[in-house]
Amino acid sequence: MKRRKLLSAISLLGVSGCIGNNGSNDSKEKNKSNSGKSGSNRKVTAVGSDIVEVTVHQEFNKSIIFKTDCRNKGFTIDSGETYALTRKEDDRSCPIRLLIDGEESYSANISTTSTHYLTVTKDGKVESSVAIA
Incomplete structure (x- = not known):
């Protein structure tokens, strides 16, 4: 037993x-x-967290403009640079567009529960991944 x-x-x-x-x-x-x-443990949707992060390969040599409707601005990103757009308000979505030589290569309406990571390769292809809260 x-x-x-x-x-x-x-x-x-x-x-x-x-x-x-x-x-x-x-x-x-x-x-x-x-x-x-x-590598931070910060909540994806919190103020100060990234909405999107764009990294451009150092050997890519065309014009890149990153546009965001939630800031009503456009930003130029040079080869070898990484640009991160951070949230200024909790739980706010943000439409974005990435233009390469004036042509739209990526667009998304980033939800309040996600962060998008974009990489422009040396060939000009846009690779993306999404982190969801």
């Missing part, structure tokens, strides 16, 4: 250990997506 209880307890520990491992991997992934590339 004692042996049966001991085996039951050991098997439950093994199962809960497996569940715990899966849970910890999930929470690591969630923290990773919330923190984006910067």
